[in-house]
Amino acid sequence: MATLSPSAPTGQNNWYTGPVTLNVSATDDVGIAKFQYSLNGGAAYIDVPVQGAPASATASAVITQEGNTSVRYRAVDTSGNVAAFRSISVRIDTRAPAASYPAITDGHVGHVATLIPTRTDPAPGSGGVAVLNMYLDGKLVPPLPVQTSDLSLGVHTLAVQLSDAASNSAKYTQTFIVTTSFADVGTLIGRFVTAGSVPAEVGAALQAKLDQAKALADADSAKQASQVMNEFVSIANSQIRPGSARSTLVGDARYLIDQLKGQLAPEPATGLESEPAEGPKFIPDPVLAPLPHNPDADYNVLVFSRTTGFRHDHIPHTVAAIQKLGIEQNFNVDVYDPQLSTVTLPTSPFLSLDTLKKYDTIVFESNVGHPGPLNSTEQPNFEAYMNQGGGYVGIHGAADSFELRTWPWYGNLVGGFFTNHPNGQNGFGQCGSCIHAEVVTEDNTHPATAHLPAKWMTVDELYNFDRNMRADVHTLLSLNEDSYQRSLNSGNAATNPLRLMNGDHPIAWCQNWGGGKAFSNILGHFRTHYYDDSFMRIILGGIETTAGRTAANCSSYRETGLLIEADRAAGLLTADAADAADAALDIARDSYLATNYTTAIPALNSIVALANDKASGDAAARSELARQARALREWMQNLNRNR
Secondary structure, eight states: OEEEESSSOSSSTTOBSSOEEEEEEEEOSSOEEEEEEESSTTSSOEEEEOSSOOSEEEEEEEEOOOEEEEEEEEEEETTOOBOOOEEEEEEEOOOOOEEEOTTOBTTEEOTTOEEOOEEEOOSSOOOOOEEEEEEETTEEEOSOOEEGGGSOSEEEEEEEEEEOTTOOEEEEEEEEEEOOOHHHHHHHHHHHHHHTSSOHHHHHHHHHHHHHHHHHHHTTOHHHHHHHHHHHHHHHHHHSOSSHHHHHHHHHHHHHHHHHHTOOOOOOOOEEEEEEOOOOOOOOOOOOOOOOOOTTOSEEEEEEOOOSSOOOTTHHHHHHHHHHHHHHHTEEEEEEOTTSTTTOOSSOGGGOHHHHTTOSEEEEESOOBSSOSSOTTHHHHHHHHHHTTOEEEEEGGGGGBSOTTTOHHHHHHHSSOEEEOOOOOGGGSSOTTOEEEEEEEOOOSSTTTTTSOSEEEEEEOOOEESSOOTTTSEEEEEEEGGGTTTOTTSTTTTTSOOOOSTTOOEEEEEEEETTEEEEEEOOOOSGGGGGOHHHHHHHHHHHHHHTTSSOOOOOOHHHHHHHHHHHHHTTSBOHHHHHHHHHHHHHHHHHHHTTOHHHHHHHHHHHHHHHTOGGGBOHHHHHHHHHHHHHHHHHHHHHHHHO
């Protein structure tokens, strides 16, 4: 038999980042003469001598061969008999990946180039090279292609920290100078005209001056060419509105004038420098045990993470993190997940409505399953639980549970069903499907999001959905698709943009649904999140609000629309009042979807006024309609303040 030392890989994804000791042992009645091992499929064997000729022997050999090697090993006895070989896989990668920028030549690059780092992992490496961090002029930025037209002329730095699947990491900093040329300026004019930032007739006049100046420069008439470029500057300053287009064209023209006059400033040093960097850290699975029931706890939470489909490796980490919150925030935590045998309840709590009602909220935690982990007798119990004021928190793969055709009610509860996600790189360590994205905090009044900045960066598996749920739910967080649609970490997205959600991408939301309170945060694939206080405050906010411990505005246009129709059908609103309320709600919803919040507010005011009119219908129905319209108005006012 054989074992490896260290027994656990020192890198990520079962890779070692240094030499590995192969420990072999065997027994034989006449005695072991030696061991042998092969690193090339048995083409050649290397002897490992044994002291004496013992009947039971052990030996060791240090393996340094890089790559994924199937090491064959065998024993030879003193009679010359050779045992059948056995194999053990040894994966060694000790070298960090490297970066280069083909578009940069001798430290220079033109003003219309695209900078995409070429990433290589020295063969035979572990591959999966990821850009962990990217810095432009010292500022952390999303790992995207850099358009030099967005940069000023002159010196810049672009740094990338790379990591391979084994977690070998290095940082590469490229210092370069952005220059321009007559050809570059012509390309810029065309781009600005196409974008509408330069009128077509002005673009034509500028191009004519540019062509004239170039012809003079080619004829060695630098002085006259400079004069023409000064005329170019005058046209740009007088006929293009202030902004990036004008400043770019004027700046490039003045660069060309200085170049023609031989007055360009001395250039600083350029080049590519590398330095070691720390790769992703391995986070082992926690050892789970049930939390002792606290009779003095404020409330009770159930974590439901049973899966019948793909199983996310973050599940035990999420359970441990919610248990930690329970201890800190004084709530009990039960878990139902037969695949977590050390912590699970013995039977499904969904078998009984009375059992479910013991819990103030239920966390559906990446409970992936098709058609789903709840059977036809348990689903009605959960629906009744929600209808009677229960709480629901959906985390990540909760949106990948129950196909639409099997339980559409659940799809409306969670907000939308998962369809797909972009691919990532194994260099992230324990999140091979993760990429960077900028998250936008849309509503900072909810307890789950009040601590977050207006915009922040995350690394996660980013779901796309079967619908745009914005009109149906109360969006709390959304993704800026521009921050990752051309991600360097997602296949060929840098040159072939990802197909996402057409620019509108909610990723966390809440709603009042079926009599209960619902909260969904579809971030949370990466296990590191569950060790991050800021992320766990999002989860805590969802738990506290759905358990009814903390108030939150989770109004939605769908909720109010359903209320109006239900009141119409029950005769609690007059037909005229319901028609007027529907029309005003449509205006408000359409205005919200178009981000015209100031237009939505008067429409919602009209619903409040209608609800206050005794002639509109039943007093209780009117009171609830007014309450919901005021909640929507408060939401729109907050969005308008924060835009």
